[in-house]
Amino acid sequence: MTAARHVAVGTGDDALPTATEGGSVAEWTDRYTHAVMDTFGPPQRVLVRGEGAWVWDADGRRYLDLLGGIAVNALGHAHPTLTAAISAQLGTLGHVSNFFASPTQVALAERLLAIAGAPAGSRVFFSNSGTEANEAAVKLTRRHSAGSRPRLLALEGAFHGRSMGALALTHKAAYREPFEPLPPGVEFLPFGDTDALEAAFATDGEKVAALFLEPVQGEAGVRTLPPGYLALARRLTEQNGALLVLDEVQSGMGRTGRWFAFQHPHIGGGVVPDVVTVAKGLGGGFPVGALIAFGEHAAACLGRGQHGTTFGGNPVAAAAALATMGVIERDGLLAHVRELGEWWRAALASTGNPLVGTVRGEGLLIAVELTAPVAAVVAARALEAGFIVNPCTPTTLRLAPPYVLTREQAGSFVDFLAGVPAT
Ligand code: PLP
Numbered sequence: 001m002t003a004a005r006h007v008a009v010g011t012g013d014d015a016l017p018t019a020t021e022g023g024s025v026a027e028w029t030d031r032y033t034h035a036v037m038d039t040f041g042p043p044q045r046v047l048v049r050g051e052g053a054w055v056w057d058a059d060g061r062r063y064l065d066l067l068g069g070i071a072v073n074a075l076g077h078a079h080p081t082l083t084a085a086i087s088a089q090l091g092t093l094g095h096v097s098n099f100f101a102s103p104t105q106v107a108l109a110e111r112l113l114a115i116a117g118a119p120a121g122s123r124v125f126f127s128n129s130g131t132e133a134n135e136a137a138v139k140l141t142r143r144h145s146a147g148s149r150p151r152l153l154a155l156e157g158a159f160h161g162r163s164m165g166a167l168a169l170t171h172k173a174a175y176r177e178p179f180e181p182l183p184p185g186v187e188f189l190p191f192g193d194t195d196a197l198e199a200a201f202a203t204d205g206e207k208v209a210a211l212f213l214e215p216v217q218g219e220a221g222v223r224t225l226p227p228g229y230l231a232l233a234r235r236l237t238e239q240n241g242a243l244l245v246l247d248e249v250q251s252g253m254g255r256t257g258r259w260f261a262f263q264h265p266h267i268g269g270g271v272v273p274d275v276v277t278v279a280k281g282l283g284g285g286f287p288v289g290a291l292i293a294f295g296e297h298a299a300a301c302l303g304r305g306q307h308g309t310t311f312g313g314n315p316v317a318a319a320a321a322l323a324t325m326g327v328i329e330r331d332g333l334l335a336h337v338r339e340l341g342e343w344w345r346a347a348l349a350s351t352g353n354p355l356v357g358t359v360r361g362e363g364l365l366i367a368v369e370l371t372a373p374v375a376a377v378v379a380a381r382a383l384e385a386g387f388i389v390n391p392c393t394p395t396t397l398r399l400a401p402p403y404v405l406t407r408e409q410a411g412s413f414v415d416f417l418a419g420v421p422a423t
Contacts (some may be wrong), residue, residue: 001055002290012300013303023046023059024059025045025046025057025058025059027186028046028058029042029043029046031093032046034042034406035155037289044074044099044383045057045058045061045383046058047303049077049078050065050073050076050078051076051077051078052076052077052078052079052402052403053065053066053077053402053404053406053409054077055077055388055402059404061386063383063386063387063388064386064388064401064413065077065131065388065401065402066387066388066389066399066400066401066405066413067123067158067388067389067390067399067400068397068400068401068402069285070250070280070400071255071400072280072284072285073281073284073285073323073402074253074254074255074281074284074285074295074328074402075100075284075285075324075327075328075339075402075403075404076402076403076404076405079156079244079284079327079404081322081323081326081327082284082286082323085120085317085319085322085323086286086319086320089315089316089318089319089320090316092315093315094314094315094316095311095314095316096108096315096386097310098308098310098312098313101313102313102315102318102320102385104315104322105126105313105314105315105318107318107322108124108126108290108318108321108322109123109124109126109290110280111196111322111325111391112290112292113122113292113319114178115259115260115325116259116276116292116294116409117263117272118292118294118295119272119294120295121295121296121299122294122295122296122298122299123155123292123293123294123299124290124292124293125288125290125291125293125307125312126288126289126290126312126313126314126317127279127288127291127309127312128287128288128289128309128311128312128314129161129279129287129289130160130161130247130249130250130289130315131160131161131162131163131165131166131279131289132161132163132286132289132309132312133249133277133278133279133289133290133291134160134161134163134165134166134169134212134233134247135161135163135165135166135292136250136277136302136307136385137210137245137247137275137277138152138165138166138168138169138183139165139302139307140243140272140275140291140293140298140302140307141209141210141243141245141275142208142209143175143301143302143303143306144209144242144243144298144301145209145241145261145384149183149206149207149208149209149210149241149242150207150208150209151186151187151204151207151208151209152168152169152185152186152187152208152209152211152212153186153188153189153208153211153212153216153242154169154170154171154186154187154188154211154212154213155171155189155190155192155201155212155217156171156188156189156190157214157217157219157220157221157223158170158171158188158203158212158213158214158217158220158247159172159214159217159218159219159220159250160214160247161249164179164182164183165183167179167182167421168182168183168184168186169186169212171188172219173396181240182277185209191220191223192223192225192226192229192323193267194226194229197229197232197236198232198236199378201236201240201242203413205236205239205240205241205242206241208237209242209243210237210238210242210245210271210274210275210296211233211236211237211243211245211309212241212245212246212247213225213230213244213245214246214248214249214250214251215246215251215260215261215262215267215268216245216250216251216256216361216362216365217252218251218365218392218398218400219367219392220393221367221391221392221393221398222361222366222367222392222396222398223263223360223367224267224361224362225267227266227267228269228325230262230268230269230271231268231269231270231271233271233298234271234272235274235408237274243274243298244273244274244275245273245274245277246260246262246273246275246276246277248261248262248278249277249278249279249280249289250280250283250400251362251365252276252278252280252281252282253278253281253324253325253328253361254281254334254337254363255280255281255337255364255365255400256327256334256337256341256343256363256365257334257335257338257362257363257364258334258363259334260276260278261362266364269343269364272294272325274294274295274297274298275291275292275293275294275298276291276292277289277290277291278292281324282321282324283317283321283324284323284324284327285319285320286316286317286320287317288314288317288318288320288321299325319340333403333404336403337363337364337403338363338407340364340372340407341361341362341363341365341366343407343410344364344366344407344414345359345360347414348366348368348413348414348417351414351417352417352418353417353418353420354371355370355371355372355374355420355421355422356368356369356370356371356417357369357370357371361399364398364399364400364401364403364405365397365398365399365400366398366399367392367396367398368396368397368398368399368417369395369396370395370396370397371395372395372422373395374394374395374422375391375392375393375394375395375396375397376391377422377423378391378397378420379391379397381420381421382397382413382416382420385416387412387413
């Protein structure tokens, strides 16, 4: 019997039969491949529990989670405050339909409006994921100017999700092409190119419904919009009556060391967007997303009956988000993310390993650019050595760890990177 057989992965109720006890990584992987659709490929490991920045697999091996469920586990794993908040809410009121409201839902909406600095008249729509928040944003922008604006602008490298509307705004051909025809009207502009942005508005600017931007592109390899770009985007959208939608699904909720990436002076320069979408870190691991509509016009674009979702605004999800935000604030994690991120980027860039090129990013959303297209090989070696990282492009390793990561833990990956060979 392995150590993993002793961990609690069942129901916790001895009277209930469960199919989740015991099993090695190999056994679970075999069961996975026969039961779960093959959209993600074979799992790298089967994980059974976590604590802080650590996770353990079904064979009892421990890993430092430097990916955080892809920028999700803001507080790490099994955080006691988050666990208690979710349990308490579930034991009090677990779900109500959107014919009703709950105090947690209302409080979360108010909290999101406050941290976003949203003006009077702003409103929140709740979803269950980033994709759904963006899908709501697509629908909202279709209703802007009563649907008389067919053009939607997005950037090359953009990732906004996989539902049909969000997918239409996602740039990667391999994601899009098998599902065409997608909703029409989307144009992709070269990343960070201010001339191309001006040109896109120079002709038929009044036909643009919205410009969708990630202040820091995540999936494309952690690329921050160049200084001034967002300010220009705001000016051009305003002049042409178009909406500015910021997808902060990956970069929001403290990931970059501020609640939202657009709030960094060197990224946003004080812009006030029309819409911001969030998810991932919002619930600290509990599925929840949100669309924040800034000001009365954006908030009124989706009227009664024009959008909805059964689970959006679920009291448990809202309690999870409130607890996550509460811990981030109470424990000073925004400052920690900024300080640790800055130290870590400098340390990662000075390993002396010729395989390591530039290191970029904001806060704890970091890319290590390799000098050869071996990111997948390095990530596999890292896993063997007990580190979870993500090769998001052939040359890029992405790091998006829990905000509770310590300097010592971060440093252990620097030591690994210093010695990793290219093959
Ligand atoms: N938008 C951005 C910027 C993302 O990074 C992602 C996911 O990686 C999404 C949207 C989609 O979010 P979800 O996977 O929660 O649907």
